[in-house]
Amino acid sequence: MVIRSALLIVASDADPVLDVTVNGLRSLFSQAPLSMLFTEERRVASDGHLIEDILRRWCDEEEIDCILTLGGTFPAPGHSSEQITPEATLAVLERLMPSLPEVMRALAADEEPLALLDRGVAGIRTRTLIVNLPGPEELATRFAEAIVDLIAPIVRCLQPTRQEPESFASIGSKGLPNPSPQEKHKGLNADEFAAFLASRQRREN
Numbered sequence: 001m002v003i004r005s006a007l008l009i010v011a012s013d014a015d016p017v018l019d020v021t022v023n024g025l026r027s028l029f030s031q032a033p034l035s036m037l038f039t040e041e042r043r044v045a046s047d048g049h050l051i052e053d054i055l056r057r058w059c060d061e062e063e064i065d066c067i068l069t070l071g072g073t074f075p076a077p078g079h080s081s082e083q084i085t086p087e088a089t090l091a092v093l094e095r096l097m098p099s100l101p102e103v104m105r106a107l108a109a110d111e112e113p114l115a116l117l118d119r120g121v122a123g124i125r126t127r128t129l130i131v132n133l134p135g136p137e138e139l140a141t142r143f144a145e146a147i148v149d150l151i152a153p154i155v156r157c158l159q160p161t162r163q164e165p166e167s168f169a170s171i172g173s174k175g176l177p178n179p180s181p182q183e184k185h186k187g188l189n190a191d192e193f194a195a196f197l198a199s200r201q202r203r204e205n
Helices: 019-030 049-058 085-092 099-109 113-117 139-148 152-159 167-173 190-204
Strands: 003-010 036-044 067-072 124-127 128-133
Touching: 003 019, 003 049, 003 152, 019 036, 019 067, 019 139, 036 049, 036 128, 049 067, 049 124, 049 128, 085 124, 085 128, 099 113, 099 128, 099 139, 113 139, 128 139, 128 152
Parallel strands: 003 036, 003 067, 067 128
Antiparallel strands: 124 128
């Protein structure tokens, strides 16, 4: 299963995200059996509206399977535009996945107490999983390692169910009464036809 993915890096002079961190995450998530294929990558400043616009486009137009954001998840004054990634992400999410940031913070905090300062969120928009990761290299790596095995099962849950169309030949095997030789000339009577439709409807529901 190849997971079409995107990486959004939110950084500033005061809160840089190093290339080594980005390369490490790409390597971790690209390895088998996960095999995430990164088809989109952007590096932006801490601008809430811009982050929202990119996330919406990647979800709604590009139909990316999984989006990882990197950086901008630490505490900041309420009126500040810094560390705005969680708020921008919440603005586009339709369903939350609180278990992901909870497990990432819990596992990382054993060795990196600063993990408890992370405010990142995770959730779903349409069929796309979005996960916030912190910017510092050690934290980003530990957070990613905590969920790397969970990405594929979540993405599978978000994929549309593909059902093969019924062929005409298969209809008789799904409850259509086979008339006896004496009844073939009469066709299906009203009661039999009603029962057939009812059984078909139950199976489709």
